Amino acid sequence: MSDGEIIGSYIVPVHPHTYLVPEQNPGWTKLREAFDEAALRIKNSEADLLIIYSTTWPSIIGHQIQADPNPEWVMVDHDFHDLGSIPYSFNIDSEFANAWNEANHQRGLKSRTVNYHGFPIDVGSVVALKLLNPDNAIPAVIVSSNVYANRSETSVMAKACLDVVRSTGRKAIAITAMSLSNRMFTENIDPADDKIHSLKDDEWNCKILELMEKGRLEDVGQLSRTIQKQIRIRKVVAFKPMWWLSAINDNRNDLTGEVLAYEAIHGAGAAVIHLDPASCGTGDKEYDEDDVEYFHGDRSVLDSNDPEATAIDEEVETIDEITTAEENGPALWEPTTVDGSVNTDSAPKPVGAYPHARRVGDLLYLSGVGPRQAVTNSIPGGPIHDEDGEPLDYDIKAQTKAVIDNIALILEEAGSSLEQVIDVTTFLVDMKRDFQGYNEVWAETLGKIGPTRTTLAIRALPTPIAVEMKVIAQLLE
Amino acid sequence: MAKGRIVAGCIAPHPPHLVYAENPDQNEPTSEGGWEQLRWGYERLRESLSEIEHDVIVILSPHWQTYVGTHFLGLENFQSLSVDPVFPNLFRYHYDLNIDVELAKQIHDNAEKAGLAVKMMENPDFRVDYGTITTGHLFNPKWDKPLVVISSNRSTDYYSAEVMQEMMIELGRITRETIEESGKKAVILASNSLSHRHFTTESEIPEDMSKEHIASHAMHLWDMRIIDYIRSGQTQRILDEMPEFIEQAIAESDGGGLSWLISALDTPDYPAILHGYGTIIGTGNAVVEWPCYKHEEESQ
Ligand SMILES: [Fe+2]
Numbered sequence: 001m002s003d004g005e006i007i008g009s010y011i012v013p014v015h016p017h018t019y020l021v022p023e024q025n026p027g028w029t030k031l032r033e034a035f036d037e038a039a040l041r042i043k044n045s046e047a048d049l050l051i052i053y054s055t056t057w058p059s060i061i062g063h064q065i066q067a068d069p070n071p072e073w074v075m076v077d078h079d080f081h082d083l084g085s086i087p088y089s090f091n092i093d094s095e096f097a098n099a100w101n102e103a104n105h106q107r108g109l110k111s112r113t114v115n116y117h118g119f120p121i122d123v124g125s126v127v128a129l130k131l132l133n134p135d136n137a138i139p140a141v142i143v144s145s146n147v148y149a150n151r152s153e154t155s156v157m158a159k160a161c162l163d164v165v166r167s168t169g170r171k172a173i174a175i176t177a178m179s180l181s182n183r184m185f186t187e188n189i190d191p192a193d194d195k196i197h198s199l200k201d202d203e204w205n206c207k208i209l210e211l212m213e214k215g216r217l218e219d220v221g222q223l224s225r226t227i228q229k230q231i232r233i234r235k236v237v238a239f240k241p242m243w244w245l246s247a248i249n250d251n252r253n254d255l256t257g258e259v260l261a262y263e264a265i266h267g268a269g270a271a272v273i274h275l276d277p278a279s280c281g282t283g284d285k286e287y288d289e290d291d292v293e294y295f296h297g298d299r300s301v302l303d304s305n306d307p308e309a310t311a312i313d314e315e316v317e318t319i320d321e322i323t324t325a326e327e328n329g330p331a332l333w334e335p336t337t338v339d340g341s342v343n344t345d346s347a348p349k350p351v352g353a354y355p356h357a358r359r360v361g362d363l364l365y366l367s368g369v370g371p372r373q374a375v376t377n378s379i380p381g382g383p384i385h386d387e388d389g390e391p392l393d394y395d396i397k398a399q400t401k402a403v404i405d406n407i408a409l410i411l412e413e414a415g416s417s418l419e420q421v422i423d424v425t426t427f428l429v430d431m432k433r434d435f436q437g438y439n440e441v442w443a444e445t446l447g448k449i450g451p452t453r454t455t456l457a458i459r460a461l462p463t464p465i466a467v468e469m470k471v472i473a474q475l476l477e
Numbered sequence: 478m479a480k481g482r483i484v485a486g487c488i489a490p491h492p493p494h495l496v497y498a499e500n501p502d503q504n505e506p507t508s509e510g511g512w513e514q515l516r517w518g519y520e521r522l523r524e525s526l527s528e529i530e531h532d533v534i535v536i537l538s539p540h541w542q543t544y545v546g547t548h549f550l551g552l553e554n555f556q557s558l559s560v561d562p563v564f565p566n567l568f569r570y571h572y573d574l575n576i577d578v579e580l581a582k583q584i585h586d587n588a589e590k591a592g593l594a595v596k597m598m599e600n601p602d603f604r605v606d607y608g609t610i611t612t613g614h615l616f617n618p619k620w621d622k623p624l625v626v627i628s629s630n631r632s633t634d635y636y637s638a639e640v641m642q643e644m645m646i647e648l649g650r651i652t653r654e655t656i657e658e659s660g661k662k663a664v665i666l667a668s669n670s671l672s673h674r675h676f677t678t679e680s681e682i683p684e685d686m687s688k689e690h691i692a693s694h695a696m697h698l699w700d701m702r703i704i705d706y707i708r709s710g711q712t713q714r715i716l717d718e719m720p721e722f723i724e725q726a727i728a729e730s731d732g733g734g735l736s737w738l739i740s741a742l743d744t745p746d747y748p749a750i751l752h753g754y755g756t757i758i759g760t761g762n763a764v765v766e767w768p769c770y771k772h773e774e775e776s777q
Contacts, residue, residue: 061679074602085602118558187594233634
């Protein structure tokens, strides 16, 4: 089985009014009808798993995933306890929860499952599951919202979930339980008087809905911090659910969106939105931010003596795929410079006495090129092991792409270009793990140019990299 | 009826770790101890309070977070299982606690008269937050005194620390005056940490004290600054610096407890007793007592 996918996404509001007292306000009734419509769509789809990311379940130690196969209790809202109680008994896919937890670890994330009698499932998850899955026909999983997590951690966590959806062949529905603007009236109000707290909140909500109607989920994700600043009070550190939902939808901007309802709940912006993965045909996308595959951690507070590691900076984007120079292998050399040598500051320094390339007639022979970066000596996609030789997860595609970029830089310095490459010998340290990823990047780059190619498995390379290429190219006329 | 009074005012933290470390019968998980400095601090506080006659404990807990006004537990008794949503591995506590509904309702009514948004919580299915349970347990493990439990209004988030203080100073004054009217002797308690930056990782053994320390030097400096004011009776300065403290130390007093406490104690200018200080997963925590009763006696 390998055809798992996200077959739909929903954004739903968190407050209990839609479940307990929809009749008290026409807007709440409309939201309830939209919930019922969403439930019907889910029921009529092939969905076999509901995945809920809830902003009303905060966590501190990484993310938590509900893994109690049958959690039962009675939920009472902290604010709206006078509206009544919600008894629940849910059907949780604990096997999926455990696999997701494992996949999180594989991608460098802190995460744990929770399976405790009486665990207080949060109001957002309870309302979503009660209304979207009324007869518990479809098993669910619920994940917390980490109060410290930033975009990278949240996106990588979504990708880990997607790994498991794919590998287990699930047809999954992704759900974020959240408000748009989350400012409520701070006093009791007559239900008849409910409206969006302020005009500014309403305008921003409408902007979000306009983007959603166009399926531009990734754009909303990239506006997350702005939206947080404009219309949200600090219950979570950012408008995170959109990072999660966008990443689990492959960061797309061409989904088919439909707003089923938009109303106020006690002042907060409440919407039921359906995003279908079918392409709506647009799809312009501009990446302002990294697409991170693996979480390298940002705050190894417990184990580190480095004061920098404990510094507080909520705004710092936490992750990059880069490690520092000293972790990346042997000492660096200045390239040799005998006649016919071609060297460039744009390519990484050699690890021995040799040049980047030699010119012979109208041919260029390149020394083996790896993915290390010229100035920082960092490795895109991450090193394959740490200083102690402990294996690390890494991204072969990012490494392969960096190798080819480095080759292009050397060729340009020599007055040639990637298009002039005629023969490549590739060395992989883990053929089984990496061949496919490497081959995909090849197909999109050098494969289109058409040099001859030989790929070999070798035991190790001098730096903690997974791929190196030996290239022969022609000089330009 | 004799005039009621506040006999002591305390700051006491509520991370579930402290109950977990103690292994009481009510808590399901078991530990090998840990966080002794703070638990000994609580022990000294209990000893000190055992010498002061009191009828009721009034708690403001930042883990009952209300966005729509300030709420009060409004039923005589609450019994259930409290599972911490953040540290369920440490805290699954079977509680059985009594509420002084009369006093709770009086504070509620007076606050309402003063124009604050308030609500009584009268849903029997409501689960009491783990902050209240943790402090309640450490404060009075026998649970033989009724409580008044006040929610934490999130006005810092909604408006600003300044607005929060305005509201909490008002609520503090109302709390004091209502206790005086009631004829009861009350211990009042702000359940909160000081600096509040957590580690985001947990060690293999949560109670491994070789891993416990303050999250950063800046947090330490803020904690010591506040403790200095506490020990030297400069509570007005705490109120004055509260917005900076909250912002820079991510202080848990953003929940209003400390401002409410200081106001209820009428901004004391005499030193408090520092029973203990320690860190819990990087956050700074102090166990503090303003011995109002003794202070009144001495100044007579
Ligand atoms: Fe707390």
